[in-house]
Amino acid sequence: MSILVFVEPQDDLSLQALAFARTLGEVRAVSVDGPYAPAAWAAAIASAGAASELIVAAGSERGNELLAHVAARLDQPFAANVTRVDGDVVTRARWGGTLFEEARLHGSPRILTVAPHVHAAEPAGAPLELLAVDVADSPRVLDHVAPPSGGVSLRDARVVVSGGRGVGSSEGFAIIEELAGLLGGAVGCSRVVTSAGWRPHTDQVGQTGTKISPDLYIACGISGATQHIAGCKGAKKILAINEDPEAPILASADYAVIGNLHEIVPAISAELRKARG
Amino acid sequence: MRVLVCVKRVPLTGGRMVLTADEQAIDTKHLGFTIGPHEECAMEEAVRLVEANGGESVVLTLGPAEAEEQLRDCMAIGADRGILLKTDEREWDAQATAGAIVDAVRAGEPFDLILFGNESADAGGYQVGIRVAYALGVPVVTGLKGIAVEGGRARCERETGGGRDVYEVPLPAVLTVLEGLNLPRYPSVPGRIRAKSKPLAVAEPSRPEPKLEKLRLVVPEGQGKQAEVLGEGAAAAPRVVEVLQSLGVA
Numbered sequence: 179m180s181i182l183v184f185v186e187p188q189d190d191l192s193l194q195a196l197a198f199a200r201t202l203g204e205v206r207a208v209s210v211d212g213p214y215a216p217a218a219w220a221a222a223i224a225s226a227g228a229a230s231e232l233i234v235a236a237g238s239e240r241g242n243e244l245l246a247h248v249a250a251r252l253d254q255p256f257a258a259n260v261t262r263v264d265g266d267v268v269t270r271a272r273w274g275g276t277l278f279e280e281a282r283l284h285g286s287p288r289i290l291t292v293a294p295h296v297h298a299a300e301p302a303g304a305p306l307e308l309l310a311v312d313v314a315d316s317p318r319v320l321d322h323v324a325p326p327s328g329g330v331s332l333r334d335a336r337v338v339v340s341g342g343r344g345v346g347s348s349e350g351f352a353i354i355e356e357l358a359g360l361l362g363g364a365v366g367c368s369r370v371v372t373s374a375g376w377r378p379h380t381d382q383v384g385q386t387g388t389k390i391s392p393d394l395y396i397a398c399g400i401s402g403a404t405q406h407i408a409g410c411k412g413a414k415k416i417l418a419i420n421e422d423p424e425a426p427i428l429a430s431a432d433y434a435v436i437g438n439l440h441e442i443v444p445a446i447s448a449e450l451r452k453a454r455g
Numbered sequence: 456m457r458v459l460v461c462v463k464r465v466p467l468t469g470g471r472m473v474l475t476a477d478e479q480a481i482d483t484k485h486l487g488f489t490i491g492p493h494e495e496c497a498m499e500e501a502v503r504l505v506e507a508n509g510g511e512s513v514v515l516t517l518g519p520a521e522a523e524e525q526l527r528d529c530m531a532i533g534a535d536r537g538i539l540l541k542t543d544e545r546e547w548d549a550q551a552t553a554g555a556i557v558d559a560v561r562a563g564e565p566f567d568l569i570l571f572g573n574e575s576a577d578a579g580g581y582q583v584g585i586r587v588a589y590a591l592g593v594p595v596v597t598g599l600k601g602i603a604v605e606g607g608r609a610r611c612e613r614e615t616g617g618g619r620d621v622y623e624v625p626l627p628a629v630l631t632v633l634e635g636l637n638l639p640r641y642p643s644v645p646g647r648i649r650a651k652s653k654p655l656a657v658a659e660p661s662r663p664e665p666k667l668e669k670l671r672l673v674v675p676e677g678q679g680k681q682a683e684v685l686g687e688g689a690a691a692a693p694r695v696v697e698v699l700q701s702l703g704v705a
Contacts, residue, residue, distance in 0.1 A: 214620070216596075217594070217595070239598055242581040243597050243598065246581050246582035246585045246586075246597075247585055247589075249582060249585075250588070250589035250590075251589060255548070255549075255550060255667040256549070257667060258579060258580055258581045259579065267670065271579065272577055272579055272672070273472070273576070274579065275675075276472060276675070277472045277674060278672065278673040278674075278675060279578075279669055279670075279671075279673070280670040280671050280672075281668055281669050282668045283667055283668075284665075284666045284667075284668060285666050317595075317622050319621065319622060320621050320622060321620075322615075322618055322619070322621065323612065323618050323619040323621060324617070324618045325617050325618040325619075336704065361699070361704055372635075372638075375638060379634060379638075380635070386491070386492040386493060386576075387634070387635075393703075394699070401470065402470055403469060403470055404468050404469070404471070405468070405576075411678075416680075417695070423684075425470075426469070426470025427470075428682045429470075429682075430677075431680060432680055432683065433682060433683050433685050433698060434682040434683070434684050435684070435686055435687070435688075435695060436687050436688075437688035437691070438688065441689045444689075445689035445690075445691075445692035446692045446695050449692040449693055449696045450696055450699070450705060453696055453705070
């Protein structure tokens with residue numbers, strides 16, 4: 179099977195996708211240099227891959243965007259976040275990875291991105307073939323706005339302490355912030371919280387927020403809707419603090435404390451301070 | 456200006472995924488419906504743009520007759536009129552959906568801006584907006600957290616690892632947005648009443664054979680976790696700290 183793989187050399191997800199593609203057959207690995215211009219980059223990828231059986235990239239923001247452009251350009255089917263390929267049948271993620279679909283792609287080339295963490299990354303090995311791109315009038319990055327400084331990044335934090343409806347208010351997050359601070363972690367929240375305006379969307383963990391994979395996720399007063407689990411299922415360990423012993427989140431948690439988070443969370447912080455002397 | 460927002464009726468799934476016996480769909484017998492979070496922000500943005508610039512916002516969906524409920528919800532927030540591309544119970548794939556939207560767009564007054572969610576809440580295909588843009592021959596920028604329209608151009612911001620990248624495109628254009636673009640308003644009671652009499656155009660496109668053909672849905676096996684209950688109330692704190700220490704995070 180002839181497989182064209184688009185790779186961003188610095189991107190771990192790309193190296194995962196490349197390794198995955200290699201299990202399917204001979205690959206031709208290509209990359210692009212220069213300022214990001216999705217339509218122009220996609221034109222080059224489409225041109226390089228029009229005669230391939232498969233065009234593959236990582237299921238990253240860029241990978242999904244680029245191959246959707248490629249698919250639109252070639253008018254061929256595109257499956258995002260694929261976990262398995264079997265001939266022209268793929269298994270792909272729906273609902274942020276909390277449901278899967280087996281689907282047949284009718285077309286050539288078949289175009290797909292590889293879901294994150296389905297395959298271990300491997301070094302690219304041979305140098306990547308650089309495609310020539312004509313940026314011309316294509317929308318491209320013109321400027322860059324620096325992030326506000328300070329704080330632990332939610333995406334990178336080893337520990338995230340997160341609050342949901344049970345926290346009750348914006349002020350209620352003070353105890354969440356306190357515990358996160360003591361653990362050197364970041365504060366997260368559920369969509370209920372951001373919709374209510376208690377925390378900014380940048381704190382939201384979930385299918386339409388940030389997907390995280392910390393060493394420990396502490397979910398306080400979060401019921402555990404599937405869209406929230408889609409954002410935190412990558413955590414190594416999950417501790418749920420909830421009044422309801424039947425809350426769905428407990429089915430995804432390693433540890434639980436049952437009771438009122440407004441008593442439990444400060445008690446944990448106090449115990450941590452005591453342990454540190 | 457005239458802004459089109461494309462939305463999709465999706466179930467409110469709750470804490471578990473339960474499928475129909477034929478494994479073709481989520482069992483929605485006991486579920487309510489909504490539109491995706493990205494799309495709520497798209498609709499809010501369209502309403503704000505029309506409030507600032509004059510003109511009209513139009514909301515469109517491809518879906519069953521019941522999807523009128525979602526169009527009326529969008530009208531309650533401020534959409535001026537709606538378009539329902541009515542289908543039967545079967546799902547349409549992204550190429551078919553885009554094709555029907557393009558036909559509907561071409562049949563009406565031209566739009567300055569067409570907004571989509573970056574990906575749908577259910578299928579998560581990441582592609583309908585992009586396909587529509589290519590078919591209409593207009594530029595598309597995706598994954599946006601900021602939009603500013605001035606002088607026939609849209610300045611668009613998307614988040615990257617550090618900070619935001621800025622793009623600029625001339626209108627007409629397709630833009631796809633992410634939740635966090637804005638904080639959507641709640642519909643008011645007068646808004647809901649007005650929505651009932653806003654114009655709704657209905658068409659019934661014929662469904663082409665899917666090129667991304669769904670065979671069946673599969674609920675992933677749970678990780679088999681059995682949460683270890685460390686205790687109840689504040690009294691559990693010492694045991695929690697022991698666990699934190701054993702995990703190397705305390």
